[in-house]
Amino acid sequence: MKVHLMFVFCLFLLSACVKSKSGSDIIASDKMGSVIFDMNVAEEFVSIYVAKDSSKDKKAELSKEYQKIYLLYEITEQQFKDSYDYYKAHPGAYKIVIDSLNAKAQRRREDLYRMPNS
Secondary structure, eight states: OHHHHHHHHHHHHHHHHSOOSSSTTSOOHHHHHHHHHHHHHHHHHHHHTGGGOTTSOHHHHHHHHHHHHHHHHTOOHHHHHHHHHHHHHOHHHHHHHHHHHHHHHHHHHHHHHOOTTO
């Protein structure tokens, strides 16, 4: 019984020492959805337009586009990666991000294909 209690106590101490990533270093779900949406647009731009120019490195150009997005949203690449890892590890939170992303994409499609007089 003592061994069992010591084990539980040790687990409690270890869990208290682990830093939670759900704090301020994680990008909010709505902002994360917007960042991912803009990254998808950047990937589409690079694959359609930049890839046609054989003098440009597609990977380097995509990296430049990502840097513009980080500046736009006032985040760092590391902050994005940490947030992305956090959301991937928490399916419920990730679903909120993806749902936000899908809603934004749907609105964009509707705006794009809307008839002028409707």
